[in-house]
Every structure is written in C-alpha cells, then in structure tokens.
Amino acid sequence: MRSLAAVAALSLLCACGGSPSGPSRQPQPPPPPPSSPQTWTIGGQVVDTLSTQPISGASLAFAGGTSITATAGGDWQLQGTGTSANQLVTISASGYVTRETTVRWDAAGRAGVRLDLIAERTPFSLPFYRQLVRNAFEEPDSMRSLRRWIRTPNFYIDTRNPTDGGVLLPSEVADIESAIREAVPQMTGGQLSAGAIESAAAAFTPRPDYIEVVIVYEPEGTFCADAFVAANPGRIRINYQRCPSSCGAFAPETVVHEVGHAMGFYHHDGNGVLNPNRLRSCTNRQFSDLERQHARIAYSRPSGNMDPDRDPSTFLAVETDRPIRVFCR
Numbered sequence: 001m002r003s004l005a006a007v008a009a010l011s012l013l014c015a016c017g018g019s020p021s022g023p024s025r026q027p028q029p030p031p032p033p034p035s036s037p038q039t040w041t042i043g044g045q046v047v048d049t050l051s052t053q054p055i056s057g058a059s060l061a062f063a064g065g066t067s068i069t070a071t072a073g074g075d076w077q078l079q080g081t082g083t084s085a086n087q088l089v090t091i092s093a094s095g096y097v098t099r100e101t102t103v104r105w106d107a108a109g110r111a112g113v114r115l116d117l118i119a120e121r122t123p124f125s126l127p128f129y130r131q132l133v134r135n136a137f138e139e140p141d142s143m144r145s146l147r148r149w150i151r152t153p154n155f156y157i158d159t160r161n162p163t164d165g166g167v168l169l170p171s172e173v174a175d176i177e178s179a180i181r182e183a184v185p186q187m188t189g190g191q192l193s194a195g196a197i198e199s200a201a202a203a204f205t206p207r208p209d210y211i212e213v214v215i216v217y218e219p220e221g222t223f224c225a226d227a228f229v230a231a232n233p234g235r236i237r238i239n240y241q242r243c244p245s246s247c248g249a250f251a252p253e254t255v256v257h258e259v260g261h262a263m264g265f266y267h268h269d270g271n272g273v274l275n276p277n278r279l280r281s282c283t284n285r286q287f288s289d290l291e292r293q294h295a296r297i298a299y300s301r302p303s304g305n306m307d308p309d310r311d312p313s314t315f316l317a318v319e320t321d322r323p324i325r326v327f328c329r
Helices: 002-015 126-134 170-186 252-262 289-298
Strands: 039-048 059-062 067-069 075-081 087-092 099-103 110-117 154-158 197-200 210-216 225-228 234-239 325-328
Touching: 059 075, 067 075, 087 110, 099 110, 126 289, 154 170, 170 197, 170 252, 170 289, 225 252, 234 252, 252 325
Parallel strands: 039 110, 154 197, 154 210, 210 234
Antiparallel strands: 039 075, 059 067, 059 087, 087 099, 225 234, 225 325
C-alpha cells in the first residue's frame, strides 16, 4: 500500500510541473520586416582636360548597360539600388578623344566626380602625343602604356669626374642642379617638383624615390647621354666630353633632355628639347609649349593608361614595370 501511494504522489508531482521533463520554451520575437533596397547616387561633371571647361552633352556608357547624357553644364548623375561595384564607363563627345575609365563605387554615394576628355584640336596633336608618351617615334608599331612618376623625385649627383679621377667643376654641378629644378615641374604638369638634390664624390646605392645622375666617360660610345624612362629608382648617365659644346664637356640642355626621359617621356620629331636631332643649348632649360601641354595631359592620367585614352581597371605603380632605357645621340 505504501509503495503504491508513493508512486501516485510522484506522478501527481510531475504532472503539476514540480520536476520538468525538458527546457521551457521562451516566446520568440516576430521576424523584422524586410529592408528596402539601398539607393545610391554617383555624379559629377565632364570637363575639357586642358581648359577644365564643362563639356555639353557628353555621353557616358556604363558597363552594366546604362547610358546617360551630361547636361549643357557637363553635369551627370547615375542612380541605382542595392550593392554594386566600381563602374566601368566610356565617355565620348563630339570633337574629343573617347576615354575609358573606372569610377569608384561607394555605398554612401559620391558627388563631384570629375571626368575629363582630351580635345581633338590645337594645341593637342594625337600623333605628337603618341611619340612623346607612347614612344611611337622610335617604335611606331608598338604603343607603350603611359609611364610617369607618382611621388616627388629626389636626385643624387655623383660628382666624380671619370676622366681624371677628380671631381666635377662647381659650375658643372650647379648646371645639373638648375636643370633638374627647372625641368621636373615643366614635364609633370606642375604636379611635381624636384625634392632633395644630394651630391657627393661617391657611388650611389639605389633607393626608392631617387634618380641618380652619374657621369661616365665612354669616348667610343655612340651616345651623349641616356636615362631610364620613369623608373623608380631611376638613373641618368651623362657621357662626359662625348658630345662637348661651346659651354663645356656637356650642355645643360642635355641634362634637361634626360630629366624629360626620367619623368616618363620619349623622343619626338617636333619642336622641343626632346627632339633627338636638336643642337643642345648652353642656356636653354625650357621645354617647348607643345611638350609641356602634352606632358600635362599625360600627368592627368594614371600609370598604365593605354592608347588612345584607356585607363587600366587596376592602377599599378610604374615602379613595377620593366625599366626602359633611352639612348640619346
């Protein structure tokens, strides 16, 4: 009897919840309502590369299939919803070189994105640009990608005179320094100037962001000077007394010429310092207007820009490229 009573009491206790058989279930909150797709906007203006004036009615064709037309003031705007990626776009307008580039996408939206086009009229000349920037003068069958500096170039002048074991004249060192100072801003569209200019009668250990200027003596050589095009670290060689002028063992304009190569440019057959057949001046340190204007256009584009005006989808620093040396007679 006692056993049966104990069993009955235990059963009653379990039925009343005194000893639960499993975890209790908590009430769950209702699911959140579905979020509406995020709306984003990217906009800006299309302008002329040199004049910076708005271009009316430019067409912008995005890789996703959307095409829009800029207003009379050059303004444009692209809208979308959800997530996206960087926008590949082709910009064209009557009288301008068509450009292909990439607009960086931002989920928060972007405004004030300036896209510029090169006008197909004076002072711009596509054949000259191809010679100066693409090396079409010496390699007409292959168009090189644009190469340029993206940081301030510093210089090191090795002042040893290879002909007598002594050092260069102070006036020669001063000519090299002044040529560097004047040449760099001209051939970078004013974006860059020469940084530190060091000089010593000692060999230079190449290091980033420096261009070495070294004097060699190769009287039987076929070159007056040479340089690596937009290489970082870079190097310029002056062949001492190989191409003497009335001003000494080398003309200051020869240094200006080589700095033009070091900043990213090649020979051409037009008017200016980088014409390889030009007689070198003792006093001139100025590139021609034609050279400066086209260099300014080049320095408005990223390294790796391709002919005629196609930006790379991923902008690679020019330092990763194989160095290109230009020999100058």
